[in-house]
Amino acid sequence: MIELKTILLVEDNPQDVELTIEALSEYNLANNVISVSDGVKAMEYLRCEGEFKGRTTGNSAVILLDIKMPRMDGIEVLEQIRKDEKLKHIPVVMLTSSREDPDLKKCYSLGANAYVVKPVDFGEFMEAVKHVGVFWAVLNEQPPKQ
Numbered sequence: 001m002i003e004l005k006t007i008l009l010v011e012d013n014p015q016d017v018e019l020t021i022e023a024l025s026e027y028n029l030a031n032n033v034i035s036v037s038d039g040v041k042a043m044e045y046l047r048c049e050g051e052f053k054g055r056t057t058g059n060s061a062v063i064l065l066d067i068k069m070p071r072m073d074g075i076e077v078l079e080q081i082r083k084d085e086k087l088k089h090i091p092v093v094m095l096t097s098s099r100e101d102p103d104l105k106k107c108y109s110l111g112a113n114a115y116v117v118k119p120v121d122f123g124e125f126m127e128a129v130k131h132v133g134v135f136w137a138v139l140n141e142q143p144p145k146q
Helices: 014-026 039-046 074-083 101-109 122-139
Strands: 007-010 033-036 062-065 092-096 114-117
Touching (some): 039 062, 062 074, 074 092, 092 101, 101 114, 114 122
Parallel strands (some): 007 033, 092 114
16 A cells, blocks of 8 residues: 655645645545645654654655745745755745746755746636646655665
8 A cells, every 4th residue: 555645835824725725635635735834844844843743754745835934934944955864855846926036046946846836816726736736746756765
């Protein structure tokens, strides 16, 4: 039996969290979605620290990461993930409203696997999230455990 890995959603906007989870569930993805509201909590989750100290270890199938967040933004989170030997191979998809070239360039230079601008239109947003979720959580082959 294949173990389904979690999808880590790092997003501070409650409406976007709700829409993202709804879009993923419409494709009947069985992956559990863990949602945290800022970069500090994301790193605590990934490193099994703080309120996540007791969680079962294991990396997420994919991290859906917003850029503009309080305490630690998505670019800082991406940078920390890529510097960490235990985390650096997790696919990271920037799911953001930022269309700014400096953000796009910085994310790719730090090793983002994809950069998806959140569509303003509800239907387009739902479709974009569905496609991202299916590709990264189901179709993408993870590197073998070492």
